[in-house]
Amino acid sequence: MSNATFRTCPESGLQFHKPAELLMRAHAVVAVVILLIGGIAALLVTLTRWPAIHLLPADRFYQLLTTHGVNMLIFWIISFEIAVLYFCSSTLLRCRLATPKIAWLGFTLMLVGIIVNNAAVASGTASVMMTSYVPMPANPNFYLGLILFAVGALIGCFVFLGTLVIAKDEKTYEGSIPLVTFGALTACIIAVFTIASGAIVLIPTWLWSLGYVNHIDAAMYRIVWWALGHSSQQINVAAHVAVWYAIAAIVFGARPLSEKVSRVAFFLYIAFLQLASAHHLLVDPGLSAEWKIFNTSYAMYLAVLASMVHGLTVPGSIEVAQRAKGLTNGLFEWLRKAPWSNPIFSGMFISLVGFGFIGGISGVVMGTEQINIIIHNTIYVPGHFHATVVIGTTLAFMSLTYFLIPVLFRKQVAFAGLAKWQPYLFGIGMSVFTLAMMGAGTLGVERRHWDMAFTNSALGFEYPASAFTLMGIMGISGVVAILGGAIFILVTVVSVFFGKSVESESSYGIATTRLSRADPVLVPDGGHEAAGKWGFAAPGTFVLALFFLMIFVLYYAVNWKYLASVWPMS
Amino acid sequence: MSDETTGSGAPVRVPFMQRVLDNPFILLFIGIVFPAVFYIIWGIMEIVNIPIAP
Ligand code: HEM
Numbered sequence: 251m252s253n254a255t256f257r258t259c260p261e262s263g264l265q266f267h268k269p270a271e272l273l274m275r276a277h278a279v280v281a282v283v284i285l286l287i288g289g290i291a292a293l294l295v296t297l298t299r300w301p302a303i304h305l306l307p308a309d310r311f312y313q314l315l316t317t318h319g320v321n322m323l324i325f326w327i328i329s330f331e332i333a334v335l336y337f338c339s340s341t342l343l344r345c346r347l348a349t350p351k352i353a354w355l356g357f358t359l360m361l362v363g364i365i366v367n368n369a370a371v372a373s374g375t376a377s378v379m380m381t382s383y384v385p386m387p388a389n390p391n392f393y394l395g396l397i398l399f400a401v402g403a404l405i406g407c408f409v410f411l412g413t414l415v416i417a418k419d420e421k422t423y424e425g426s427i428p429l430v431t432f433g434a435l436t437a438c439i440i441a442v443f444t445i446a447s448g449a450i451v452l453i454p455t456w457l458w459s460l461g462y463v464n465h466i467d468a469a470m471y472r473i474v475w476w477a478l479g480h481s482s483q484q485i486n487v488a489a490h491v492a493v494w495y496a497i498a499a500i501v502f503g504a505r506p507l508s509e510k511v512s513r514v515a516f517f518l519y520i521a522f523l524q525l526a527s528a529h530h531l532l533v534d535p536g537l538s539a540e541w542k543i544f545n546t547s548y549a550m551y552l553a554v555l556a557s558m559v560h561g562l563t564v565p566g567s568i569e570v571a572q573r574a575k576g577l578t579n580g581l582f583e584w585l586r587k588a589p590w591s592n593p594i595f596s597g598m599f600i601s602l603v604g605f606g607f608i609g610g611i612s613g614v615v616m617g618t619e620q621i622n623i624i625i626h627n628t629i630y631v632p633g634h635f636h637a638t639v640v641i642g643t644t645l646a647f648m649s650l651t652y653f654l655i656p657v658l659f660r661k662q663v664a665f666a667g668l669a670k671w672q673p674y675l676f677g678i679g680m681s682v683f684t685l686a687m688m689g690a691g692t693l694g695v696e697r698r699h700w701d702m703a704f705t706n707s708a709l710g711f712e713y714p715a716s717a718f719t720l721m722g723i724m725g726i727s728g729v730v731a732i733l734g735g736a737i738f739i740l741v742t743v744v745s746v747f748f749g750k751s752v753e754s755e756s757s758y759g760i761a762t763t764r765l766s767r768a769d770p771v772l773v774p775d776g777g778h779e780a781a782g783k784w785g786f787a788a789p790g791t792f793v794l795a796l797f798f799l800m801i802f803v804l805y806y807a808v809n810w811k812y813l814a815s816v817w818p819m820s
Numbered sequence: 821m822s823d824e825t826t827g828s829g830a831p832v833r834v835p836f837m838q839r840v841l842d843n844p845f846i847l848l849f850i851g852i853v854f855p856a857v858f859y860i861i862w863g864i865m866e867i868v869n870i871p872i873a874p
Contacts, residue, residue, distance in 0.1 A: 414844050426842050435844055439851035446852070447860070469870075473863040477855065513841050520847055524855035528863070536870045537863060545859055 262657050269350035270340035274658060276357055277333035282742050284326040289735045291318035300725025301702060301718050308700045312377040319380035325364050330647050331437060331489050332406035338434035339413035345422040348412030356405030359398050367395025384455060384466040393456035404445045407438045429506055433492025436516045441485045443524055447477035469536050480527035486639055488519050490646035494564045497598040500653055504571035507563045518556035525549040529617040533626050546617045554614055561606045562795050566788035581790040591670045597649030600677035605642030608684050609634060611802050621809040624816050630691025637684040645677055648738050661749035669741045676734025682727035690720040
């Protein structure tokens with residue numbers, strides 16, 4: 251392979267295969283454009299669910315909710331993930347990308363799929379929301395767009411797997427693949443299952459919408475659709491955890507506390523994470539309690555265990571790296587003196603904390619068959635998944651983008667001052683937003699409901715005033731988060747298309763020059779434990795983990811207590 | 821391959837679990853078969869067994 255097809259980034263030392271680099275750029279740019287479309291829809295939907303504003307009429311609300319759900323959950327995230335897959339294979343393994351031409355075919359199919367699907371929704375004939383439950387029919391192009399996108403993404407997954415084979419054959423790495431690439435492999439495997447399930451459910455539904463198939467069974471559709479709908483969230487989890495590990499290494503030179511344990515945790519994701527899809531069907535008739543409880547409890551807890559392992563080892567590895575650099579005072583000097591004004595780090599850390607504390611704990615509660623009923627189909631559900639896919643995944647991807655702008659696009663980050671604040675606006679806004687949704691959901695406010703006041707409705711219902719207040723808080727914090735999202739798009743678009751090139755000045759615009767070449771961590775005399783406390787290498791993280799467990803147990807117990815009052819049976 | 825050689829040429833036994841984790845295609849197989857059996861096939865069998873209303 252000639253050197254002309256590779257470029258080495260002088261700052262980070264990363265080696266880019268040029269065809270792969272172009273593909274990564276194309277996927278990342280499309281992803282950000284989709285984020286913009288989904289973000290505009292988010293604003294309009296939020297302003298409608300904010301009772302004091304109640305902006306859109308009902309039909310527009312459902313149309314935009316469909317635009318928002320599909321673009322954000324499927325198109326934005328998976329497009330960015332394919333860029334991450336190419337980065338983690340070709341760049342991190344320092345090898346050529348397998349079959350770039352086929353990868354471009356995948357990209358084209360994804361792009362055409364996005365356009366076809368969005369055009370169907372924009373025409374007003376496909377306001378079926380992302381779940382598109384049968385027998386509610388949509389314009390056939392709605393399904394066709396999703397199918398084309400899925401085939402394109404599947405091609406991307408196989409290009410990734412092919413690249414792993416090339417790297418192994420050409421011996422560009424020794425031993426096992428790096429942990430971050432292993433995380434990407436986990437995401438890829440889950441993606442293959444997800445996309446195959448998508449094809450199994452959407453192709454017959456498309457034929458049904460065209461009149462070639464008579465009937466699609468609603469219960470059957472829901473099972474297979476959720477293998478797509480929920481597993482796609484698991485691709486995100488695996489991908490953003492890989493991004494956390496990558497950022498810990500990029501910013502601090504941190505190494506996982508135990509590669510073995512982290513790999514086994516990813517393995518638990520591969521085997522068990524996708525089974526959690528069943529929690530969407532916990533109130534469906536026809537499915538046995540055994541099926542529900544096995545899939546959502548026993549199996550899902552193994553995946554939750556894996557998330558807790560990652561949630562412990564990522565900050566733990568950062569703590570060890572910081573302590574090795576001399577930040578050993580007290581329990582938290584390593585955290586206080588972390589680079590909080592660097593959005594690569596701050597975004598990643600807020601993503602980790604928000605995902606664990608808000609998304610993780612609420613997810614386990616929702617996944618428990620008995621207590622799920624308290625909040626099933628309420629706005630608690632979007633509260634939970636905005637904590638996972640927005641604070642967790644989207645913010646992690648945003649943080650990675652701040653690293654990729656100079657390294658992949660060779661541009662300085664524009665509006666550096668704004669970029670510093672962006673993760674806080676987005677992360678804190680979203681945290682309040684999700685907590686307010688969960689509060690309102692606990693009071694019974696429905697999800698996907700255009701008018702919680704039930705104006706002129708024959709069968710009305712009066713929510714307590716506190717539910718309206720919480721929905722107002724949701725509206726305000728949602729707008730703050732959208733502002734954070736808008737700043738991200740502004741910074742990214744201006745940097746990438748109009749920004750100064752990195753070569754023209756030595757600086758990156760934000761202080762990432764030093765950080766992207768993080769000094770390797772040296773083991774202190776006496777080992778890492780010597781720089782820690784009480785014989786622990788990462789005592790601060792240990793205390794944080796105990797705090798997390800305490801909140802987890804308390805919240806779980808409170809829900810069981812609450813269940814007793816929801817079902818007054820004595 | 822289950823064996824690798826050290827610098828001195830002596831073969832080292834790679835633990836079974838590491839061989840599994842190092843093989844993307846075994847992982848792919850597990851990642852598809854587990855959810856396909858426990859979630860999809862088992863779930864569909866339950867739906868299929870619901871008696872049709874007379
Ligand atoms: C600042 C950013 C965002 C705001 C303010 C926002 C706001 C909202 C609101 C108000 C709803 C409607 C809830 C309901 O009535 O049931 C919603 C639904 C949804 N959002 Fe977001 N969102 C944001 C970002 C995102 C992102 C980044 C994703 C995915 C990565 C996402 C995925 C979804 C999904 C899947 C739905 C459910 C759609 C449905 O029920 O069909 N959102 N969002």
